[in-house]
Amino acid sequence: MERARMAAVNEAREILLESAPPRPKVERIATRKARGRITAEPVRARLSMPSYPASAMDGIAVRSGRTQTATPETPVSLIEGTDFVWINTGDPLPEWTDAVIMVERVHIRGEREVAVTDPAIPFQHVRQIGEDVAAGETLLMARVRIRPVDQASLLAGGVREVPVLTRPRVTIIPTGKELVPPEIDPARGEIIEFNSTLLAETLQEWGAETRHGGIVPDDPDQIRRAVETALEWSDLVIVNAGSSKGSQDFVPAVLQKMGHLLVHGVAARPGKPTALAVVEGKPVLGLPGYPVSAHLSLEWFAKPWMEAWQGQETPSGESITARLAEPVKTRVGAEDHLRVRVVATPDGGWEALPLFRGAGATFSLSQADGWLRVPAETGEWKRGHEVSVRLSRPSSVIRRRLWIAGGDDPALDVLVSAWSEAIGRPVARQATGEQEAVNRWRNGLCVGIVLETDAGGPCPALPDGWDDQPATVVPLGEREWGWWVQKGNPHGITGVSDWRRSDLRWILPPRGYGSRLFLERLAARAGIPVPDACCEIASCLKAAAAVSGGTAHAAWGIRTDLPPSDCWFLPDTRRSLYLLLSPAVAKATEGQVLLALLRDEKVRTALMNEGLELSMTAGRD
Amino acid sequence: MERARMAAVNEAREILLESAPPRPKVERIATRKARGRITAEPVRARLSMPSYPASAMDGIAVRSGRTQTATPETPVSLIEGTDFVWINTGDPLPEWTDAVIMVERVHIRGEREVAVTDPAIPFQHVRQIGEDVAAGETLLMARVRIRPVDQASLLAGGVREVPVLTRPRVTIIPTGKELVPPEIDPARGEIIEFNSTLLAETLQEWGAETRHGGIVPDDPDQIRRAVETALEWSDLVIVNAGSSKGSQDFVPAVLQKMGHLLVHGVAARPGKPTALAVVEGKPVLGLPGYPVSAHLSLEWFAKPWMEAWQGQETPSGESITARLAEPVKTRVGAEDHLRVRVVATPDGGWEALPLFRGAGATFSLSQADGWLRVPAETGEWKRGHEVSVRLSRPSSVIRRRLWIAGGDDPALDVLVSAWSEAIGRPVARQATGEQEAVNRWRNGLCVGIVLETDAGGPCPALPDGWDDQPATVVPLGEREWGWWVQKGNPHGITGVSDWRRSDLRWILPPRGYGSRLFLERLAARAGIPVPDACCEIASCLKAAAAVSGGTAHAAWGIRTDLPPSDCWFLPDTRRSLYLLLSPAVAKATEGQVLLALLRDEKVRTALMNEGLELSMTAGRD
Known part of the structure; x- marks a missing residue:
């Protein structure tokens, strides 16, 4: 069992491809249905086109x-x-x-x-006869991915059936007693099993045919039987989770008994708990349980195996060169893979913003624009360092995207989405502190920023240096802020004054955020320090959700109907929300459309349903 | 009728989008089936993930x-x-x-x-609860193309069903009495109807749902009824052919009667005979009959309409900057669209080689690597001019491709395909003259060239300047050459001496090709000039096919079983075929694999079946 060792990703990939090389078969299918398939042999024209002068x-x-x-x-x-x-x-x-x-x-x-x-x-x-296609001419070589124009030229040459490689068949077996199918709402301790969808859909994009092997509990015998059954149909089998070294991680031992465990553990973060085995001459991949890790491990091992099957690269994302928006620190010894958001810079370049690194952060996988690989020997990259980013969405989409920086408010999503739809360009929000938002605005990295201020007070006090580039200030409305506490407020929380108590754990907006600055001013006036037992969460909804779990006692946030119902909201103050728009955008069609949306009754109603008490002047010029 | 006018492509596109804007509907589908679909509204998490600390x-x-x-x-x-x-x-x-x-x-x-x-x-x-996804968080904005990672984050947030835009429904109606479905071999005067496959498969790649409207004869009433029926189900209707100005081109008049003909004719080559109309508020496109024109016209009009439907760009090919390998001449007044092959140059750049321009050349559509647009006001571009090429296959595939230049021999396809498969890299042949082949080799644009010489004679006499870069000369074998004539040789053709006769029309290899040089030497010795009534065709198989049509009386070519059986082959001479391999490739694994293939019995048999009489030394070191 312990003969299988930890390997670098590249090394592990080579071992897999050598020990379990793909063995594609050939099938003849209708040319009309052959789009995306790979030719198995050279294909010759059967007839000439035209067939007469x-x-x-x-x-x-x-x-x-x-x-x-x-x-x-x-x-x-x-x-x-x-x-x-x-x-x-x-x-x-x-x-x-x-x-x-x-x-x-x-x-x-x-x-x-x-x-x-x-x-x-x-x-x-x-x-002439054959001017387009002459009978006998080779229309397609072997190992070519068939496109619509290729289908047309095959049919023009009278080729109705084409020999193609079979699609690799892959069975995915999710394991874990805590898993429930997506059709069931999970109870406490249960987790929705969505990794198999992530893996299957990705494999299908690469050209595989997939089957779901059924959710199997963490039981060596059941895992073995599931793999045995899967091998009857499959060219490759994936067992998802149970490949680490914990007490419930049976997969490596099971695979070692069934065949030969090639690799156990790869030197990469995330993705380390991967097991690679060959059983009955076929590859069996034990992928990590966390979605981000499973996704990466699939790319490292299943993708090159499928490329070897097809005899060619899978069409994949572009790579761009970007400058790091913040320093990156990693541990040496294993390569790190970081999700990044990518922002187009005014000079035509790109900036890469590393996202939350958690391996369980499925949402960040969806939010990310690409991947940054930090080699095993690199410990640190400074801000501004030039890195290569492998994109996970088209650069054309990223290039056209408009950014709004600043404080978080779920109501902004309603506005941003309506705006995006109306102008036909993607718009994204990035929660940042106030000064960071202003800096991004000044560097041309966002077209608008969201600032908040005391209700009824003056417009936001613009930070130094703002004046030389006057923004268009759009008052959005007012919003009730307060403390989210457990139902019934069992700890009798009243506000900032309770920061003195040592029995409470708090969730606060991150340092530098407008709402955090407000709380700090309040506390400073009363001479109360920020509590040690606190955790910083930028998203209002994530903060409230965390309180509902009981590990924290109170979270500062906005009144909203969206988070879990087993929390109470203690109203505390009212604050005003402003959108500051860059002068260029405010003058352009994009900005005019946004102002029109703020006057639109449907949009206004939607925003009010989000708890934003709209300013009469929002959108009024 | 004549109110509809000729328009520039851009202008015609705008008219279409304004007059028949897309009206997508919304449907809710299972998240698990939503890959590739477009969100219709912002999608929020229903549950938090994790749902417990x-x-x-x-x-x-x-x-x-x-x-x-x-x-x-x-x-x-x-x-x-x-x-x-x-x-x-x-x-x-x-x-x-x-x-x-x-x-x-x-x-x-x-x-x-x-x-x-x-x-x-x-x-x-x-x-924490909601660390990954908090209930209420916006997981996807509206008008986002759903990827596997997005499906995962939706399921993580308990979103089992997602509101997406319906796929646009498109019906394609091929028209023409000469059309037969691909399942039938065409008789004289009939043409295989493959355009509808080309159009439907392309539209499906862009996200449409398509239907075939049945082949309709060139009859105004039948065309009208077919469009009427199609409109019941469709969001967009395509009538293929009949949009020109000939006596059988009824489509524009029919569409004008049914609704409003917006544009008749666009200022572009190919693609000019396009008619754009709006009927019952829906766009009806009359596309040209030639496949290349239909393909282009679809890109110009159906694609942007679908992009407007989806609220985003269709993922499309990359664009690269390339230098023209030869000058380009076009007529001013209409934009020209040229198919090009693209070759990676040793300095990391690209070279673009314009292909045959015929609008009926389906095969060249499949062979092309991309498109070159020559603006309406440009008449000529010199060799070396920098142009932008829109690629129709991934640049990574093009970059890895190896090229063989020189004379045409269908047997080479067998060798090249086996080689490509064995080394896992695309290999392509380009038929060129001898000097052109040597030039390309010397400029690092191909790794090998094919030369022929008199059988039994010495190795090919290497053109000037070759010696300083010694090639590895691989003798391939001998090949019988002669004249393809009509069955029974009704004109009593015997050879080059008949070039003196004025009643005959000849098909010869293009100037500078090895086989042409051979004929010219032969004729010069006898004092016979090259006949005026001759047509140059590089492909041996196309040359033989042209003779079978009766418009030409004789074509110089190789003995092969591949072309139509209603020709006779008059053997004339035997010539030897040599492959000259670049020293770098000959030494590399790629070259070693090729030499090994030439020793492989299966490959040798396949080559001999092609009529190549293999040299004993082919592949022997």
Whole structure:
């Protein structure tokens, strides 16, 4: 068992491909259904296209020799039936003709007589047999991915059936007693099993046929039987989770008994708890349980195996060069894979913003624009360092995206989504502190920022340096802020004054956020320090959700109907929300559309349903 | 009728989008089936993930306060059940605990007693409720293309069904009395109807649902009824062919009667005979009949309409900057769209080689690597001019491709395909003249060239300048050459001496090709000039096919079983075929694999079946 060892990702991949090389089979399928499939052998035309000499023009078909003396001064007269016939594009040429004169060059002389003033060159405007495709010509080489234009050229050559490689068959077996299918709402201790969807859909994109092996509990015997059954149909089997070194991680031992465990553990974060085995000559991959790890491990091992099967690379994302928006620190010894958001910079370049690194952060996987690989020997990259980012969405989409920075408010999603739809460009929000938002705005990295201030007070006090680039200030409305506490407020929390108590754990907005600055000012006035037992969460909804779990006692946030119902909201204060729009965007169609949306009754109602008490002047010029 | 006018492509597109804007509907579908679909509205999480505070580590769950005094010198002792519980990754945290200490930091003291030497920070190694996804969070904005990672994050948030835009429904109606479905071999005057496959498969790639409207003859009433029926189901209707200005082109008039003809004719080559109309508020596109024109016109009009439907760009090919390998001449007044092959240059750049321009050349559509647009006002671009090429296959595939230049021989396809398969890289042939082949080789644009010489004679006489870069000369074998003539040789053709006759039309290899040079030497010795009535075709198979049509009387070519059986082959001479391999490739694995293939019995048999009489030394070192 312990013979299988930890390996670098590259090394592990080579071991897998050598020990369990793909063995594709060949099947003949209809050319009409062959899009995306891979040719198994060179494909030759069966018929010629055109299959007869055809006219390439509307006009008359003639014997070229008959027209050799024609000039504007000495036109040659031709008699229908004997010297010429009328012909349309695509019509077969009579056997006694060898050229076509286009209708624009034909002078009508009588009912059955025309004249021409230029000699016709032999073969002029004639599509020879086989001009497009000649029988016997190789239309596609082996190992070519068939596109619509290839289907067309196959059909043109009379090829109705095409020999293609079978799709690799992959069975995915999720394991874990805590898993429930997505159709069931999870109880405490249960987790929705969505990894198999993530893996299957990705594999299908790469060209695989997939099956779900059923959720199997963490039981060595059941795992073994599930793998055995899967191997009957599959070319590759994936067991998801149970490949680590914990007491419930049976997969490596099971695979070692069934066949040969090649690798146990790869030197990468996330993705380390991966087990690679060969059973009955087929690869069996034990992938980590966390979705991010499973996703990466699939890319490292299943993808190259499928590429070897298909004899070519899987079409994958672009790579770009970006500058790091913040320093990156990693532990040396294993390569790190970081999700990043990518922002287009005004100079035409790119900036990469590392996201939350948690391996369980499925949402960040969806939010990410790409991946940054930090080599095993690198411990730190400074802000501004140039890195290569492998994109997970098209660069054209990222380039067109508009950014809003600043404080979090779920109501902003309603506005941003309506705006995005109306202007046909993606718009994204990034929660940041106030100063960070202003910096991003000043560097052209976002078109707007969200600031908050005391209700009824003046417009947000603009930080230093703002004035030289006057923003358009759009008052959005007011919002009730307060403390989310456990139902019934069992700890009798009243507000910032309770920060003195040592029995409470708090969830606060991160340092530098407008709402945090407000609390700090409040506490400072009363001489109360920020409590040690606190955790910073930028998202209002995540903060409230965390309180509902009981590990924290109170979270500062907005009144909203969205988070779990087993919390109480203790209202504390009212604050105003402002959107500051860059002058360029405010003047452009984009900005005008946004202001119009803020006057739109449907949008206003939607925003009010989010708990935002709209300013009368929002959207009014 | 003549109110509809000719328009530039851009202008025509705008008219279409304004007159028949897309009207997508919304449907709710299972998240598991939603890959590739477009969100219709913002999608929010219904549940939090995790739905309970969970351990992020294997270890013990504790109350952090209980461990505050722990140091290596003053460890804190903890009793199981009272002070701690053992916990695995993902397990729910007991309500009385608020932190996890990883197993590596726990010192076992007794059966139910452990000690810790560091204080636990509140929330340490705890995944809060909603850490991944909090209920209410916006997981996807509207108008986002759903990827597998998005499906995963939706399911994590308990979203089983997702509101998406309906796929646009498109019906394609091929028209023309000469069309037969691909299941039938065409008789003289008939054409296989493959355009509808080309159009439907392309539209499906862009996200449409398509239907085939049945082949309809060129009859105004039948066309009208077919469009009427199609409109019942469709969001967009395509009528293929009949949109030009010929006597059989009824589509524009029919569409004008049914609704409003917006545009008739676009200023572009190919693609000009396009008609755009709006009927019952829906767009009806009359696309040209030639496959290349239909393909382009679909890109110009159906694609942007679908992008407007989806609220985003269709993922499409990359664009690269390439240098023209030869000058390009076009007529001003209409934009020209040229198919090009793209070759990676040794300096990391790209070279673009324009292909045959015929609008009926389906095969060239499949062979092309991309498109070059020549603006309406440009008449000529010089060789070396920098142009932008829109690729129709991934640049990574093009970059890895190896090229063989020189004379055409269908047997080479067998060799090249086997080679490509064995080395896992695309290999392509380009038929060129001898000097052109040598030039390309010397410029690093191909790794091998094919030369021919008199059988039994010395190795090919290497053109000037070759010597300083010694090639590896691989003798392939001998090949019988002669004249393809009509069955029974009705014109009594014997050879080059018949070039003197004025009643014959010839098909010869293009100037500069090895086989053409051979014929010219032969003729020059006898004092015979090259005949005027001749047409140049590079492909041996296309040349033979053209003779079978009767428009030409004789074609110079190789003996092969592949072309139509209604020709006779008059043997004339035997010539030897040599492959000259670049020294770098000959030494590399790629070259070694090729030499090994030439020794392989299966490959040798396949080559001999192609009529190549293999040299004993082919592949022998």
